Amino acid sequence: xxxxxxxxxGISFGGLRAVDDLSxxxxxxxxxxxxxxxxxxxxxxxNMLTGVYKPTQGTFLLNGRNLTGMSTTAISHAGIARxxxxxxxxxxxxxxxxxxxxLHESISYSTLTGILRLPAFFAKEKAMxxxxxxxLSVFGLEKDAETLANNLPYGAQRKLEIARAMATNxxxxxxxxxxxxxxxxxxxxxxxxxxxxxxxFDMTILLIEHDMRLVSGICERxxxxxxxxxxxxxxxxxxxxxxxVVKAYLGE
Amino acid sequence: xxxxxxKMSLPIRKMVHTILGILVVFIVIQILxxxxxxxxxxxxxxPELCFYAIIAVGLNLCVGFLGELSIGHAAFMSIGAFTSxxxxxxxxxxxxxxxxxxxxxxxxGTVMAGLFGFLIGIPVLRLKGDYLAIVTLAFGEIIKxxxxxxxxxxxxxxxxxxxxxxxxxxxxxxxxxxxVDGAKxxxxxPHATTFTNGVILLILTLVVVTFLVNxxxxxxxxxxxxxxxxxxxxxxNVTKYKLIGFSISAAIAGVAGVxxxxxxxxxxxxKFDFNMSILILVFVVLGGLGSFRGSIIAAVIxxxxxxxxxxxxxxxxxxxxxxxIAMMLFNWAPGAIDFRSRLKERFKRRKEERP
Ligand SMILES: Nc1ncnc2c1ncn2[C@@H]1O[C@H](COP(=O)(O)OP(=O)(O)OP(=O)(O)O)[C@@H](O)[C@H]1O
Ligand SMILES: [Mg+2]
Numbered sequence: 001x002x003x004x005x006x007x008x009x010g011i012s013f014g015g016l017r018a019v020d021d022l023s024x025x026x027x028x029x030x031x032x033x034x035x036x037x038x039x040x041x042x043x044x045x046x047n048m049l050t051g052v053y054k055p056t057q058g059t060f061l062l063n064g065r066n067l068t069g070m071s072t073t074a075i076s077h078a079g080i081a082r083x084x085x086x087x088x089x090x091x092x093x094x095x096x097x098x099x100x101x102x103l104h105e106s107i108s109y110s111t112l113t114g115i116l117r118l119p120a121f122f123a124k125e126k127a128m129x130x131x132x133x134x135x136l137s138v139f140g141l142e143k144d145a146e147t148l149a150n151n152l153p154y155g156a157q158r159k160l161e162i163a164r165a166m167a168t169n170x171x172x173x174x175x176x177x178x179x180x181x182x183x184x185x186x187x188x189x190x191x192x193x194x195x196x197x198x199x200x201f202d203m204t205i206l207l208i209e210h211d212m213r214l215v216s217g218i219c220e221r222x223x224x225x226x227x228x229x230x231x232x233x234x235x236x237x238x239x240x241x242x243x244x245v246v247k248a249y250l251g252e
Numbered sequence: 253x254x255x256x257x258x259k260m261s262l263p264i265r266k267m268v269h270t271i272l273g274i275l276v277v278f279i280v281i282q283i284l285x286x287x288x289x290x291x292x293x294x295x296x297x298x299p300e301l302c303f304y305a306i307i308a309v310g311l312n313l314c315v316g317f318l319g320e321l322s323i324g325h326a327a328f329m330s331i332g333a334f335t336s337x338x339x340x341x342x343x344x345x346x347x348x349x350x351x352x353x354x355x356x357x358x359x360x361g362t363v364m365a366g367l368f369g370f371l372i373g374i375p376v377l378r379l380k381g382d383y384l385a386i387v388t389l390a391f392g393e394i395i396k397x398x399x400x401x402x403x404x405x406x407x408x409x410x411x412x413x414x415x416x417x418x419x420x421x422x423x424x425x426x427x428x429x430x431x432v433d434g435a436k437x438x439x440x441x442p443h444a445t446t447f448t449n450g451v452i453l454l455i456l457t458l459v460v461v462t463f464l465v466n467x468x469x470x471x472x473x474x475x476x477x478x479x480x481x482x483x484x485x486x487x488x489n490v491t492k493y494k495l496i497g498f499s500i501s502a503a504i505a506g507v508a509g510v511x512x513x514x515x516x517x518x519x520x521x522x523k524f525d526f527n528m529s530i531l532i533l534v535f536v537v538l539g540g541l542g543s544f545r546g547s548i549i550a551a552v553i554x555x556x557x558x559x560x561x562x563x564x565x566x567x568x569x570x571x572x573x574x575x576x577i578a579m580m581l582f583n584w585a586p587g588a589i590d591f592r593s594r595l596k597e598r599f600k601r602r603k604e605e606r607p
Contacts, residue, residue, distance in 0.1 A: 076487035114467025
């Protein structure tokens with residue numbers, strides 16, 4: 001059984017068919033790419049997989065469990081975590097607190113425990129701090145723990161989003177253009193980090209990216225989307241050499 | 253001692269400093285009033301400072317941390333006030349101790365206000381968008397309207413409740429006693445509110461909100477404020493945490509209402525109008541969203557000001573307005589924020605230079 005199975009997924013906005021009849025599946029521990037020109041519908045796929053949009057067609061299953069139509073919160077509990085193309089951090093909170101919000105479900109105590117500062121509060125907060133710092137150090141952000149998320153440089157904000165997503169202890173991680181706005185050096189470093197996350201946390205990753213060096217560098221398989229429809233899927237190298245794909249990108 | 257200070261996080265340290273500040277002011281005021289330096293009208297104002305500071309802190313939780321605008325917070329105050337005052341009057345015979353009645357009334361008023369916050373929150377806080385402002389505004393007017401025509405009487409047969417003034421006749425003439433008398437409200441509530449219990453309740457409120465905000469629940473509340481979709485994407489139940497935050501904010505308004513009811517000679521619903529809700533909002537905005545200390549300072553200054561300026565009565569509103577603008581600029585103008593952070597930096601550096 002595949003970790004993620006997407007079966008003829010589709011959605012319409014009014015008359016616009018943003019995604020149409022899309023099917024693919026991702027195996028456990030795989031690094032899978034979703035690429036395509038601007039407006040192809042990539043982010044819309046992520047939004048459906050995380051319950052932000054309700055698909056008007058098709059289903060998707062995580063480890064055989066149908067998650068179609070569930071709320072964003074419930075899908076997060078089921079094990080899908082994501083980052084956003086237009087960064088969505090908790091900007092008025094510290095870097096550390098951003099990750100601790102990600103730990104909300106996995107390390108938990110009641111509101112009353114927090115207000116009364118019962119012993120469980122101190123024990124759980126300590127565990128949260130340790131876990132959060134551990135995640136931050138994976139992304140080289142441990143020095144910025146007390147910084148306001150808003151004051152981080154752009155590249156660091158993208159990394160913080162991944163750290164926060166990882167804090168939810170997911171089985172599937174969705175990254176929406178993680179290298180956007182990064183210079184070649186930063187991108188190089190990010191590729192290493194993504195590989196590390198996959199190996200170290202035994203993670204399965206689906207990522208959207210325009211930077212072809214990153215895609216061909218780390219993705220084993222990809223799906224190319226064009227005007228909401230699947231153009232081609234398969235081994236990254238082969239797909240990227242395909243004439244149709246080249247044409248779609250050059251915008252003939 | 254030094255170790256303890258290092259162990260405390262910044263927000264907790266800030267809270268401790270604020271509490272120490274409150275205690276210093278409290279002691280100074282006590283000394284001034286014992287030595288007779290403080291005018292009696294100013295002395296009478298002290299409990300008022302406490303309950304306005306309390307409700308401002310509570311509203312800041314709602315506006316500053318939850319990110320939801322409530323422009324009917326006076327209504328929750330009135331619910332706390334009427335619930336507790338009705339209780340302390342009705343139970344006058346059963347429980348002779350005023351202190352005990354005040355204490356039970358405090359719990360009842362707080363819980364009732366919180367409950368109303370919860371009930372209003374259920375339909376409204378599920379919606380995406382700023383619907384809370386308009387609903388709380390309407391709620392304030394409705395509660396005021398209902399309290400204005402609420403009659404509760406008590407006689408040997410028990411409690412009588414009516415929404416028209418009919419039960420005055422039905423009350424037993426010998427043992428009957430009106431507790432809530434429509435637009436005339438409640439009179440004869442014991443004056444149990446003091447500066448001392450006001451300061452205690454203010455400190456308690458400050459501790460509760462600070463501990464709440466710096467806990468798992470508080471982080472969830474702030475995450476929802478900063479980015480709702482991202483909060484959902486990490487598995488936070490948005491409606492649940494909005495309800496928790498709003499209910500606690502309403503309950504704190506109830507505390508202020510209980511104090512108010514046991515401070516004034518006659519409690520009427522008309523006092524809890526739109527103007528009062530806006531006044532409380534002004535405390536919060538001027539004191540700075542997200543700063544409990546600021547809320548307390550703004551509430552104290554703006555409550556004291558009309559009294560202090562009494563002698564200059566013809567210029568009172570002018571000075572009031574100028575001060576409002578000055579506080580606004582100090583708190584929010586980019587230049588002022590810059591200036592303040594530079595000042596802070598300089599202080600910090602000086603501290604570090606010291607061996
Ligand atoms: N909420 C919405 N309402 C209406 N149309 C939408 C909505 N969301 C997306 N679309 C449309 O769906 C199409 C696909 O958008 P999407 O954001 O998924 O593209 P994308 O592949 O992520 O592009 P990019 O590479 O620029 O990020 C676009 O035409 C977009 O305008
Ligand atoms: Mg996109």
